[in-house]
Amino acid sequence: MGSADVRRLAILGSTGSIGTSTLAVVQAHPERLAIVALAAGRNLELFRQQCERFRPAYVSVAEAGDAGWLRSSLNYAPAIHFGTEGLLACALQSEADTLVAAVVGAAGLASTEAALRAGHRVCVANKEALVVGGELMHLALQAGGGELLPVDSEHAALHQLMAGRSPQLVREVRITASGGPFRDWSLERIQAATVVEALNHPTWKMGPKITIDSATLMNKGLEVIEASVLFGLRPEQIQVTLHPQSQVHAMVGFHDGTYQLQVCANDMKLPIQYALLYPERLDGPVPTYDWNQARTWTFGPPDLERFPCLALAYAALRVGGTAPAILNAANEEAVAAFLAGRIGFWGIQACVAQTLDAVPSEPARDLAQVMDSDSRARSRAREWLDRHIT
Numbered sequence: 001m002g003s004a005d006v007r008r009l010a011i012l013g014s015t016g017s018i019g020t021s022t023l024a025v026v027q028a029h030p031e032r033l034a035i036v037a038l039a040a041g042r043n044l045e046l047f048r049q050q051c052e053r054f055r056p057a058y059v060s061v062a063e064a065g066d067a068g069w070l071r072s073s074l075n076y077a078p079a080i081h082f083g084t085e086g087l088l089a090c091a092l093q094s095e096a097d098t099l100v101a102a103v104v105g106a107a108g109l110a111s112t113e114a115a116l117r118a119g120h121r122v123c124v125a126n127k128e129a130l131v132v133g134g135e136l137m138h139l140a141l142q143a144g145g146g147e148l149l150p151v152d153s154e155h156a157a158l159h160q161l162m163a164g165r166s167p168q169l170v171r172e173v174r175i176t177a178s179g180g181p182f183r184d185w186s187l188e189r190i191q192a193a194t195v196v197e198a199l200n201h202p203t204w205k206m207g208p209k210i211t212i213d214s215a216t217l218m219n220k221g222l223e224v225i226e227a228s229v230l231f232g233l234r235p236e237q238i239q240v241t242l243h244p245q246s247q248v249h250a251m252v253g254f255h256d257g258t259y260q261l262q263v264c265a266n267d268m269k270l271p272i273q274y275a276l277l278y279p280e281r282l283d284g285p286v287p288t289y290d291w292n293q294a295r296t297w298t299f300g301p302p303d304l305e306r307f308p309c310l311a312l313a314y315a316a317l318r319v320g321g322t323a324p325a326i327l328n329a330a331n332e333e334a335v336a337a338f339l340a341g342r343i344g345f346w347g348i349q350a351c352v353a354q355t356l357d358a359v360p361s362e363p364a365r366d367l368a369q370v371m372d373s374d375s376r377a378r379s380r381a382r383e384w385l386d387r388h389i390t
């Protein structure tokens, strides 16, 4: 693609936090970014408005009945799909060259893998797809010759800091964590936290699942696994540093004791634009960083006793195979149960821990094997959740 060409996007999860930020970046660069396909779940009125505004030729929603509603509600006639097949249809449109994977959870796995295999640029916000798919994503990348660009702010930062460096050249990388709403809470208070308290993130405005993951620090655990997948780093090379101001997103430490840090405002439009337009750097979607404003940055270690989900993620990464998929599946089930008011906050880590213990990891040979571990883990987690309803 030449520098002045237009990138043609399929955005899966356009009605979410990342999806709407991506559309804002598209609106800021209409001469360089065009929409070919949009897919969403159940937020139909917002999706209808997005379709009217951007006129994608291909659209998809989660349910067949909603596809019918959309057909009768739109003032133009795109091809309308639904369900997992709909996500795949949008991801694989030959008119699109770039996929923005912004659905939440393992639901985004197949479309992410298929787009990599088809040779597209895939801008991945959907970290669960990388955690679950692991090495299979690299195989798809090699088979298709496409590109994988992270959208997660920490991994976009690492992409800039690593800049093609081999993992052997770095002693460690550090991804930062705001610490979430419970950073300074006692263990007893965290154990009794409510849904409203857990959804009250101090720094980022995000979808509900990742917001709960930020409160348990499972989000950081998933990001440790994601960093391992993306950059070929060993578990002991990936560290987490608490940094409540969320201005430094990641750092790379070299063998001589020197560190490089990446700094930018905590606005997801920045890493989204980086991934969409890489390697170009066009005018940013947020004001230039103000170094004349006096600030205090603090750094410290995470507390694994109050946030055991981070330790569970490291354990799954060390076990390897389908263990990260098992961790992720149990976490998705437990977070959904917590958000539905079925279990308490502390039940999330308990459910994940017991599922990891109960479901053996298998070699992650192909997607079918990974999805088999995913479904066995979900069944086991649901059994546990049914026995522990509060």
Ligand SMILES: NC(=O)c1ccc[n+]([C@@H]2O[C@H](COP(=O)([O-])OP(=O)(O)OC[C@H]3O[C@@H](n4cnc5c(N)ncnc54)[C@H](OP(=O)(O)O)[C@@H]3O)[C@@H](O)[C@H]2O)c1
Binding pocket: 012, 013, 014, 015, 016, 017, 018, 019, 039, 040, 041, 042, 043, 044, 047, 061, 062, 083, 087, 102, 103, 104, 105, 107, 125, 126, 127, 128, 151, 152, 153, 204, 205, 206, 207, 208, 209, 210, 268
């Ligand atoms: N938000 C952030 O700042 C941030 C930062 C880094 C990484 N991420 C990652 O990016 C992903 C998205 O996060 P988010 O915060 O944007 O989540 P979100 O606000 O909950 O949005 C999720 C999107 O996925 C759609 N969706 C969910 N299940 C679907 C399905 N089965 N079929 C089709 N569409 C489906 C939703 O549609 P409806 O709403 O229409 O139902 C919505 O558009 C997550 O993996 C998260 O970890 C997010």
